[in-house]
Amino acid sequence: MKITRVDTFQADAGWRMFSFLKVTTSDGIIGWSEFNESFGSTGLSDVIRGLAPVLIGRDPRRFEQVTQHLHVLTRQSRGGLNQQAIAAIENALLDIAGKAYGVPVAALFGGPIRERIPVYWSHFGTYRVRSAALMGVPELRSYDDLGRHAREVRDRGFRALKTNILPLxxxxxxxxxxxxxxxxxxxxxxxxxxxxxxxxxxxxAIRDAVGPEMGIHLDINFNFKTEGFKRIADAVAEANLTWLEIDTHDAPALAEIKRMAPCPIASCETLHGRREFKPFLERYATDVAIVDVVWNGLVESAKIAAMADVHEINVAPHNFYGHLCSAISATFSAIVPNFRVMEIDIDSAPWRDEFYTVVPTIENGEFILPSGPGWGIDVDEKAVRARPPRH
Incomplete structure (x- = not known):
């Protein structure tokens, strides 16, 4: 079996763009992955196409050999877009390998530890504040509205949600x-x-609406410097958060915040590869290490999780993308022992399901791991082509 063709596709997903990689083989097996270039990764498709000639004629089942060669070729500019491109390729090759052997990707890693993956409703309220009309849902105009929506999320069986700062x-x-x-x-x-x-x-307002048992996460992204992160940490003390999520590239500063915070800290979702995670793990700067499996690739992500496990730190996938990304992130969540909880976007463009041959099942706040070969979810190329991105 040899790789014969590499194609990328982009599709309109409302306030963002979904991107897909298709790798075709001489045996007719097609591998799919989904990647992200809407938020700071402009040109990622071009990077993938630039690496594509290295793939032609290679055996996709030897995915570790292929990706290690790509890392060597990009060593002088490691990380960033190169890492994300290699991750997209790696994830597509894993899909091919699973399909070639007739097994889910999880079986390539010893099989799943868990097949029902606890999830939290991500961007709770955030998308509805920005894009309610596009989604066709009621607009949220007050904290009372936010509380009513929180009860709806709880009543749908979700046991946790994550919100962002939504000032009145x-x-x-x-x-x-x-x-x-x-x-x-x-x-x-x-x-x-x-x-x-x-x-x-x-x-x-959210806590009063959902009661004391439901998990609440607050993601404050890169919105502050260290001083501001500390003040927000003070402010959330009474909410009994599952975690306060912080983005920073300064491991010592994050460790300082973690020492004074009244709740667990989660971080690292924007890091590439084990080398970037290393200082955060060695300084015990985070309680939960968030790993973007779409940016890092499943193989590298599993290695990051193993490093975190040595430091008694659990991991959670960064997953606010489409259904194929959710299947990839769920596979990561299924195979690593030190799993915490999986992020998932429920709110999205109303036509999101059109892009996939299978729509994932969520029952009682748990994502059911697909059982088909590869990722268990393929991309509907015709549907993707029918919705070109708006620039």
Whole structure:
């Protein structure tokens, strides 16, 4: 079996773009992976196409050999887009290997430890504040609205949710994301008392709505410097969070925050490869290491999880993408012993399901691991082509 063709596709997914990699073999087996280039990874498809000639004629079942060769070829510019491109290729080759042997990808790693994967509803409220009309759902305009929505999530069987900072403004709920250059507050990334008071009120509304047992996560991204992260950590003390999620590339600073925080800290979702995780693990800077399996590839992600396990740290996949990414992240969640919980986006563009041959099943807040060969989910190429991205 040899690789004969490599293709990338992009599709309109509402406020974002979904991207797919298709690897064709001489035996007619097609491997799929999904990758992300909507948030800071512009040009990733071009990088994949640039690496594609190295793949032609190779045996996709020898995925470790292929990806290690790609790492050697990109060593002078490791990480970043090169790592993400290699990850997309690796995940597509794993799909081929599973299909070639007639088994799920998890079987290539010794089989699943768990087949029902606990998930939390990610971006709770966030997408509805920004894009309710596109999704065809009620707009959230107040913390009372947010509380009612939280009860709906609980009543649908989810045992945890994750929200972002949604400040109350004169016109309703807003979205606070200066760390990504959207709205006021960048590049300074300062905090103030009005913001911290709003965070307390937002979390109190959610906690009052869902009760004491449901898990609540707060993701504050790159929105502050160390000083601000500390102040937010103080503000969330009464909410009894499952974790406070922080993005920073400074391991000592994160370790300092973790030492004073009144709740567990989760981080590392934007890191590439074991070398970038190493200082965070060695400093015990996070309680939960978040691993983006789409950015790192399943093989590398499993190696990161093994490093975290040695440090008595559990891992959780960063997964706010489409259904194929969820199947890939669920496989990671199934095969590593030190698993915490899996992120998943329930809110999305209304046509998201069209892109896939299988829509994942979620029962009682658990993602059911697909049982078909490969990832157990293929991409509907015709549907993807029918919705070209809007630029």
């Amino acid at each position: 403004t004169d016109t309703g709920l807003g979205s606070y994301v200066p760390g990504f250059g959207r709205g006021l507050g960048w590049p300074e990334l300062n905090w103030d008392n009005k913001l911290t008071r709003g965070v307390r009120e937002q979390l109190a």
